[in-house]
Amino acid sequence: MLKAERLQKIVEQIAKDNKVILDDLSLLLNVSTDTVRRDIKELSDKGLLKAVRGGAIMGSQVHPHFKERQHIDTQQKKVIAQKVLEFIKSGQVILANAGTTTTAVMEALPKDITLTVITNSFPIISVLEDYPNVNVFFIGGQLNKHSFSTTGYETIEAIRNFRADICLLGICSIDLKVGLTDFDYQESLVDRAMIETSKYIIALSTYDKVGTSDPYYVCAANGIDVLITEKDPSVADLVGFKDAGILIK
Amino acid sequence: MLKAERLQKIVEQIAKDNKVILDDLSLLLNVSTDTVRRDIKELSDKGLLKAVRGGAIMGSQVHPHFKERQHIDTQQKKVIAQKVLEFIKSGQVILANAGTTTTAVMEALPKDITLTVITNSFPIISVLEDYPNVNVFFIGGQLNKHSFSTTGYETIEAIRNFRADICLLGICSIDLKVGLTDFDYQESLVDRAMIETSKYIIALSTYDKVGTSDPYYVCAANGIDVLITEKDPSVADLVGFKDAGILIK
DNA sequence: TTTCATTTTGCAATATTATGCAATATATTT
DNA sequence: AAATATATTGCATAATATTGCAAAATGAAA
Structure with a gap:
């Protein structure tokens, strides 16, 4: 699976459940937790979600465009x-x-x-x-x-x-x-x-x-x-x- | 459940009922009262609520945060x-x-x-x-x-x-x-x-x-x-x- | 193609954080 | 004061994060 695909899926998950869990994603995407962690970090830098211990949750809904x-x-x-x-x-x-x-x-x-x-x-x-x-x-x-x-x-x-x-x-x-x-x-x-x-x-x-x-x-x-x-x-x-x-x- | 989720839920509860009770949260969130107590302390430090004996109540502002x-x-x-x-x-x-x-x-x-x-x-x-x-x-x-x-x-x-x-x-x-x-x-x-x-x-x-x-x-x-x-x-x-x-x- | 550089990924060692438990202290009620 | 409930502290364990590194994959240039 392409990295871009993975990132997309993570964003989708977040949109659906308001959260993602590291281990779940690792299983779902067939990559190590390290990679998922790095993916989340990347998305977090872009402001698309908020990285937290163990996974990620929805970031601030108020001004998403500022952060992008x-x-x-x-x-x-x-x-x-x-x-x-x-x-x-x-x-x-x-x-x-x-x-x-x-x-x-x-x-x-x-x-x-x-x-x-x-x-x-x-x-x-x-x-x-x-x-x-x-x-x-x-x-x-x-x-x-x-x-x-x-x-x-x-x-x-x-x-x-x-x-x-x-x-x-x-x-x-x-x-x-x-x-x-x-x-x-x-x-x-x-x-x-x-x-x-x-x-x-x-x-x-x-x-x-x-x-x-x-x-x-x-x-x-x-x-x-x-x-x-x-x-x-x-x-x-x-x-x-x-x-x-x-x-x- | 992620810690960040827990914190969110506590804030939601407070916004809804104006108060939270330690034991209730412990049950609801499936963690020990110690953990809930620590969560409340953390939120209290951020000024999102006021920790009191047995739980927490809303901080100075009576109305919930805009995000909620x-x-x-x-x-x-x-x-x-x-x-x-x-x-x-x-x-x-x-x-x-x-x-x-x-x-x-x-x-x-x-x-x-x-x-x-x-x-x-x-x-x-x-x-x-x-x-x-x-x-x-x-x-x-x-x-x-x-x-x-x-x-x-x-x-x-x-x-x-x-x-x-x-x-x-x-x-x-x-x-x-x-x-x-x-x-x-x-x-x-x-x-x-x-x-x-x-x-x-x-x-x-x-x-x-x-x-x-x-x-x-x-x-x-x-x-x-x-x-x-x-x-x-x-x-x-x-x-x-x-x-x-x-x-x- | 081959080569070289860059990026991505997994792994291992180490550091940090989260959690529950127990012992002790403090407050509240009776 | 005694009894009860709640807080605090230190600690052990488990979970998660970070870092450096090397192998693999990818992309660009020769």
């Missing part, structure tokens, strides 16, 4: 998320922009952490739902159906009413000379506003975005305090940022 | 949604509050309709994503994890910046003498603000909420223009509203 687009570069983003955690302390006020990387960071937070998170990202909201001690403030505005976030005048104005300890900035492009840039004008404005109102800027970028640029300027490279990628800080392309006074992780 | 409410009375809500459609014309500006009924209305909209929708409800956003001609404005504010909506000062202020043609108001309780009331103070304030800034108020209520009341006042019964339930307008309990000048559908 997050399955790109999952591994790198998880590495970045782990690196971010050392900067986040209980009780802080965190401003987070919209993006799959910032969402991955939220997913990596310990379930009992106490924080205030301010964001304009709907996927982040759906993650933080399950964090009882995280106080969430959502920034309103015009819905952007591509980024699943709000933008526009009201969004910018609302951001200016906050002072955050940390700004978590998932970014489109970063280049030592050009600085941070975005391919969406409205989002670049949001990023700017977030940077201006935060004490400490942590930029999150997968390594392939380093050295690239987009049409809309956000800020100079040294406008950020930390740059986090999934690679080791000693990688050649990153040392330039270090020399510019940016902490590389 | 979403699946009750679905049929009635669909009937209501269909009735609402005749009031909604292309090009209008609609203000919608948070609730499973208003969400059901959005789901019933024709996919190609042109509208502007202003809301503080996250589930409505996730529905309207798929409507290419619906311009959506989200009202920011403090996240309320039970209703999946925003409330608070900023929310109220933002609402006041709009003028809507129609206000779709999913309601908690309505009584001819007491008027509209809500069980959540913050949401009652949002409802008030929405009513004040809209030209035409359509209240949506399943029939079982007619004649009931909650602690927080929203507006007088005749403060609304239309009342829509799943029942026929000729039903005895509804004619009183008709006499008060409210259109019943």
Whole structure:
């Protein structure tokens, strides 16, 4: 049986019974429990179900579409998320922009952490739902159906009413000379506003975005305090940022 | 049975009966009371219920979580949604509050309709994503994890910046003498603000909420223009509203 | 085809988690 | 205070998860 078939059957089962059990699937699909476990993990990463000990159950029915687009570069983003955690302390006020990387960071937070998170990202909201001690403030505005976030005048104005300890900035492009840039004008404005109102800027970028640029300027490279990628800080392309006074992780 | 299933069932029970008893659960779920106790502790840590001697009761919020409410009375809500459609014309500006009924209305909209929708409800956003001609404005504010909506000062202020043609108001309780009331103070304030800034108020209520009341006042019964339930307008309990000048559908 | 790289899969060793039991402690009722 | 019910703790066992690894399968390029 093809792997794709297996995944399909698992999804079908879940739709039918609201749950699947590891051993049952192993028997039904004629593969080891290890494989089933890996399959479930994969589907879980795509947000199609929720992996639990011993099997899987239906994930959140409320916003399934938010999660479906997050399955790109999952591994790198998880590495970045782990690196971010050392900067986040209980009780802080965190401003987070919209993006799959910032969402991955939220997913990596310990379930009992106490924080205030301010964001304009709907996927982040759906993650933080399950964090009882995280106080969430959502920034309103015009819905952007591509980024699943709000933008526009009201969004910018609302951001200016906050002072955050940390700004978590998932970014489109970063280049030592050009600085941070975005391919969406409205989002670049949001990023700017977030940077201006935060004490400490942590930029999150997968390594392939380093050295690239987009049409809309956000800020100079040294406008950020930390740059986090999934690679080791000693990688050649990153040392330039270090020399510019940016902490590389 | 999976542990995750057990936890779900406990939460369901609590939502239904407002309480659970250790021994009952132990029997129902086929696990020792020790395990049930540990499950309850876990859920209690997440804030989903309050552990007490001998079992558990509902936490601070009296009403069940949106995820659970979403699946009750679905049929009635669909009937209501269909009735609402005749009031909604292309090009209008609609203000919608948070609730499973208003969400059901959005789901019933024709996919190609042109509208502007202003809301503080996250589930409505996730529905309207798929409507290419619906311009959506989200009202920011403090996240309320039970209703999946925003409330608070900023929310109220933002609402006041709009003028809507129609206000779709999913309601908690309505009584001819007491008027509209809500069980959540913050949401009652949002409802008030929405009513004040809209030209035409359509209240949506399943029939079982007619004649009931909650602690927080929203507006007088005749403060609304239309009342829509799943029942026929000729039903005895509804004619009183008709006499008060409210259109019943 | 053959070769090489990548992905998939199963296995084994190890770590983690879940569960029931029993001993002890604490609360509640009589 | 005594009796009863419920909680807490530590522990042993079983179930499940994770990790690294090697064999097999698959796919792409020569």
